[in-house]
Every structure is written in C-alpha cells, then in structure tokens.
Amino acid sequence: MKPIECDLLVVGGGINGTGIARDAAGRGLSVMLCEKDDLASHTSSASSKLIHGGLRYLEYYEFGLVRKALIEREVLLRSAPHIMWPMRFVMPHDRGQRPAWMIRAGLYLYDTLARREFLPGSQAIHLRQHRAGSDLKPEFTRGFVYSDGWVDDARLVVLNALDARERGAQIHTRTRCSAVQRGADGWRATLSHADGATTLVKARCLVNAAGPWASEFLHGATSTGVHQSLRLIKGSHIVVPRLFDHDYAYIFQHPDGRIVFAIPYEQDFTLIGTTDLDYQGDLNQVAISAEEITYLCTLSNHYFSKPITPADVVWTYSGVRPLVQDDAAKAAAATRDFRLEHDTDGAPMLTVFGGKITTARKLAEEALDWIAPLLGNRHPAWTAQACLPGGDLYGERPTSKSVLEFTQWVIKVRDAFPWLPPAVLQRYARAYGTRVYCLLSGCSALADLGAEIVPGLFEVEARYLIEREWARTAEDILWRRSKLGLHAGEGSAATVDAWIRARTPPAETAAPVRPAL
CATH class of the missing domain: 3.30.9.10 (D-Amino Acid Oxidase, subunit A, domain 2)
Known part of the structure; x- marks a missing residue:
C-alpha cells in the first residue's frame, strides 16, 4: 500500500491538536490529523467552559501566563461570538x-x-x-x-477542525496512530480506523498533541526520551x-x-x-x-x-x-501554562505539554512558528485576525461589534426564519453562527426540519452534524455537539442511536462538504 504523503501529521483531536492543524493548513501546509475517539471527547470537553485570564494564578505569581491569557480572551471572543x-x-x-x-x-x-x-x-x-x-x-x-x-468548549474544538478541513486538512476521527517510525527524511505512521482498515502516512513532521496520553505516546509509539513529564x-x-x-x-x-x-x-x-x-x-x-x-x-x-x-x-x-x-x-497550584518540546534528532517532532483552552490558539501559533520554517514554509501567523466558522457575523475579520451586537444579529436570523420556534432559533444561532444559513438551506417551514428525533433535535440538524461535523453516535450529538442530553429525557440516547443506524450511511461514506455561506 502506497502511503499518503503530507507535511504534518497531528496526533490528537482536542483543542491543541485541532488548533495546530488549523493554523498549519492556513499557512499552506498539507495536514493530516487523527484522533482515537471523537473530537473533544476527553479533556477538551471537560473544562469549566471559561475563556479567562485565570484570576487565581495571580496568587502564584504567574503574571506572564495571566497576561497571555487576558490578551487571548478578547482575541477569542471576537473570533467566535456565537x-x-x-x-x-x-x-x-x-x-x-x-x-x-x-x-x-x-x-x-x-x-x-x-x-x-x-x-x-x-x-x-x-x-x-x-x-x-x-x-x-x-x-x-x-x-x-x-x-x-x-x-x-467542545464546539470550539469542532470549529477548529472544521476550519482546518476547509483549508485542506484531512481529519480522521476514531482513528488511532498505532505505529510510527522515524527516519531522517520523515515519519512513517500507521493509522488504524474503527472499522479495521488502516492508512499508511508519510509525514515530514509529527505533532504529538495527545493530551493526557502525550507521554505514553512518546514512550510506546516512538521510544523517544521525554524531557518534560506531565x-x-x-x-x-x-x-x-x-x-x-x-x-x-x-x-x-x-x-x-x-x-x-x-x-x-x-x-x-x-x-x-x-x-x-x-x-x-x-x-x-x-x-x-x-x-x-x-x-x-x-x-x-x-x-x-x-x-x-x-x-x-x-x-x-x-x-x-x-x-x-x-x-x-x-494540584490547584500546578501551572496551567504550556510548553512545547522540540525534537530534531531526525525528522522533526513537536510535543505539546500542558496548556489551557484560553491559550490554545497562541499555543498553535507558536508551534507553527517553529514547524513551518523547518518545512520551508514562510507564511506568517494568521489566526489572530481570522474568524472561526460561523463567527463572521459582521464581516470576514473578527470585530468587537460581533460581541457587542450579537442580539441584533440574532434578530436578523429571526427575520429570515420567522417560522422557527424561538428556543430552537436561539440555540441554532448560538451553536452555528452564520452557518445557520447552511444548516437551514432549503427550509421554509418547520416541517422541512424533518421529524423531531428527541425533544429539540430535528433530522436536519442530526444529518448536518453527521455529514459536516464528524458526529457518529448519540453521545457525539447530545453531549458534545449540543447539550440536548440535559433536556431530552431518559432514553434519548438509545433513540438517537437507533435513528443513526437506520437513516445514515456508514461513517466512511459521509463526504466532507464545504458549507456554502
């Protein structure tokens, strides 16, 4: 089997992995990302769901971390106000x-x-x-x-993955990096998919963004010494x-x-x-x-x-x-700052240690500032001035207006879809931002949303999440892509899983289509 060649292989589909994939794809690098489970299925969906400077870190004199996070706080809020x-x-x-x-x-x-x-x-x-x-x-x-x-937090991860894919990255969920071998000219990796199939990859650079598994991945898959423990x-x-x-x-x-x-x-x-x-x-x-x-x-x-x-x-x-x-x-006093370990003993590898959601974009930017020149890429950093998918409420570039006038934008959405129940419209606007027009393309009445699978979840949204956002199970839909699991009642997961089995094609055939804005 001939391997797929790429510039960058990213292992890990949390906020750091998807953020790095997004930044790299936006700089013109060819990127492949693999995640052994669903996107944000572990640490990145289990946060306190805050974009914050970290007031308590002042107590531990981490002024640099707090300042970095405070700067990022407004950058992020402008990029995805939905x-x-x-x-x-x-x-x-x-x-x-x-x-x-x-x-x-x-x-x-x-x-x-x-x-x-x-x-x-x-x-x-x-x-x-x-x-x-x-x-x-x-x-x-x-x-x-x-x-x-x-x-x-979970949707932030998905939006980074969406943007990465729309800029050319290949995103493989439920795919484990089961073996890697380092050479002088690159990495050779075996990706094992949930259905038993395998993909061979040849990458010029490897990024270990496996989160809690980062040290395990280094020891077990690469036999590389670790200079920083977790x-x-x-x-x-x-x-x-x-x-x-x-x-x-x-x-x-x-x-x-x-x-x-x-x-x-x-x-x-x-x-x-x-x-x-x-x-x-x-x-x-x-x-x-x-x-x-x-x-x-x-x-x-x-x-x-x-x-x-x-x-x-x-x-x-x-x-x-x-x-x-x-x-x-x-444990409460342990630093939340990140460290990037650079390894050029052969083909380059970068390992991510630590970090927090608020500084993940900056982490990705610093990672690419090191990786890109090694691969002959001189494109500058760009994500600080780019909206995440759905965040372009008032133009392509981030603006404070999107934060301050989100309610006025929702009124425009309501005028476009007056037949939507207010609670459904508000949730769609918050979850999808401007992508709500893609979600509801061709819909002109409530009946066009299809059957209500469980309270609050209509068929049109379930299909969208499967076809566009890598959702494969009820847990993906009810707890990560939305929080409808809190509202839908007992037995809702079984109902959604049954609908998925009966109505959707296998995961491998769901085509990654770029949404039309």
Whole structure:
C-alpha cells in the first residue's frame, strides 16, 4: 500500500491538536490529523467552559501566563461570538480570606495586565444591594464583580477542525496512530480506523498533541526520551437545577485554596466545579467520585441560600488535565501554562505539554512558528485576525461589534426564519453562527426540519452534524455537539442511536462538504 504523503501529521483531536492543524493548513501546509475517539471527547470537553485570564494564578505569581491569557480572551471572543461571550463573575468576600483591599488590588492588576476593548472592569459591590447577592446567604454582605468569558468548549474544538478541513486538512476521527517510525527524511505512521482498515502516512513532521496520553505516546509509539513529564490533574463538575435566576456567575474560594465556579448553564441549570485532584487511574475511564460530589455540594451550600444534596445532581463530567510537572505541592497550584518540546534528532517532532483552552490558539501559533520554517514554509501567523466558522457575523475579520451586537444579529436570523420556534432559533444561532444559513438551506417551514428525533433535535440538524461535523453516535450529538442530553429525557440516547443506524450511511461514506455561506 502506497502511503499518503503530507507535511504534518497531528496526533490528537482536542483543542491543541485541532488548533495546530488549523493554523498549519492556513499557512499552506498539507495536514493530516487523527484522533482515537471523537473530537473533544476527553479533556477538551471537560473544562469549566471559561475563556479567562485565570484570576487565581495571580496568587502564584504567574503574571506572564495571566497576561497571555487576558490578551487571548478578547482575541477569542471576537473570533467566535456565537459559541463564547462575556460573563460577569461575582466573588463574595468570606471571613478568613485575604483582606478586601488586597483582593481589590488583585482585581485592579487583573484589569490592567492587558488591554480591554469591550469588557467592563472590576468593582466592589454591596451584596445586599446587588442582584447577585439575593441568592447568597445573608452573612455575605461584601463582594466584587469582574469580567471574563464563557465558551462551549467542545464546539470550539469542532470549529477548529472544521476550519482546518476547509483549508485542506484531512481529519480522521476514531482513528488511532498505532505505529510510527522515524527516519531522517520523515515519519512513517500507521493509522488504524474503527472499522479495521488502516492508512499508511508519510509525514515530514509529527505533532504529538495527545493530551493526557502525550507521554505514553512518546514512550510506546516512538521510544523517544521525554524531557518534560506531565502532572495529571482530574477536574470534576456537577450540574444541578438552577440555583439563581440571572446571568452572573460566581467564583468561590474554598479554605483549602481550591477555586470553584457556579455558572448559569443551559437556561435551566447551574454548573459547579472544579475539584483539582492528582490522578493516576485509567485515562479512558475518568469519572467523578462520591467524595467530589459531596465536596462541591458542601461548598455550594456554604454560599447559596438554596441548599443542594447529591440527589439533586442531574449530570456530572470529569476530565484529566495534562499539566506541566512542577514543584507545586497542591494540584490547584500546578501551572496551567504550556510548553512545547522540540525534537530534531531526525525528522522533526513537536510535543505539546500542558496548556489551557484560553491559550490554545497562541499555543498553535507558536508551534507553527517553529514547524513551518523547518518545512520551508514562510507564511506568517494568521489566526489572530481570522474568524472561526460561523463567527463572521459582521464581516470576514473578527470585530468587537460581533460581541457587542450579537442580539441584533440574532434578530436578523429571526427575520429570515420567522417560522422557527424561538428556543430552537436561539440555540441554532448560538451553536452555528452564520452557518445557520447552511444548516437551514432549503427550509421554509418547520416541517422541512424533518421529524423531531428527541425533544429539540430535528433530522436536519442530526444529518448536518453527521455529514459536516464528524458526529457518529448519540453521545457525539447530545453531549458534545449540543447539550440536548440535559433536556431530552431518559432514553434519548438509545433513540438517537437507533435513528443513526437506520437513516445514515456508514461513517466512511459521509463526504466532507464545504458549507456554502
């Protein structure tokens, strides 16, 4: 079998792998990416879903990381205003915490480390006179409010993969890189697909973006020595019925130093997390423990007037973050910065260690700034001035207007599709941005959406996700491409899987078609 030749083989379909594939394809390199499961099926869909500078990292003097993340925060918000948006966070001041003046000084530093174009600054608030204070226990009277951003993390990964493919990259999900061999002139790899077929690849450069599996991939597949080890940190979250009826989020600090967020989620729920624990278990079977659920419920009950118990939890998720090993004693203190290990002992290889969603675009840019010249490519960095698919609400280039006037854009979509139920239209606008016109191409009435497979999921969307976004199972559709699993009810996954088996072609025949705008 003759191998497929490419400039770059990327192993890993999380935010770092898809971001690198996107940047490389946009610079004119031929790219192939393989992911052993679905896109964002592990760490990249198990975050706290924040685009943020990382206020707590100031406590550990990581000023460089915070500044880098704060700069990226607005770059990202402008690039995909449909799947991410500004959010105000309330921090109640609890007895035993640092003095209020010290917290205020930290927030001032957070405001000024990087230029803000559209996010309001922080301020002190009296919780008994503020909307967000009414849901807290009465003993909390003083607090602070500041700005960061929210993101649909799994969709961010998919959008990077979409953009990569539309710029020429080949994206193979459910495909394991089962063997690699290094030569002086390139890498030879065997990709094993879920159906048993294999693809041989010859690549000039290899990128190891396998996340928690990065060290394992280096040791097992390449026998290459590792100069940087990983610290695996499990973060778990719970989802409970809505604890408050407003758009503010909360940030709480536990006496043990860990930070927990309470975030409005999917209209009817509150997302609470994370836990930050060192992890040594099976990376394919990461799950929340009963102790973690109790921990998050207890912390929530310390602040909110409405108590919760483990019985109130409607959904949980856990992920393992591959952080750079450092000297931090506590998992919460481990650095979230990334490191790129360059290896030119033969054909070049780059391994990604650490990182966070907010700085993933910058990580990819730095990776390509090293890779591209090695491959004779001199194209400059470009992603800071490019929208992600669906983010071009007011033109091809990112603009603050898309963030500030998203509601006005949704009104235009409503005028184009007045027959869509408001809740469906709002979800489509948020999930797909301008690609909503592609999703609804040829539809002029509700009946054109096809049957409602489960509540909220119509056939036209399910087909779109399978044909355009690599969805293959109910879990892909209900929990990563959307969060309809929270709303659709018991048995919805079995219903969607049955529909997929009966109505769609095998995964290998779903043609990657570039959407028409």
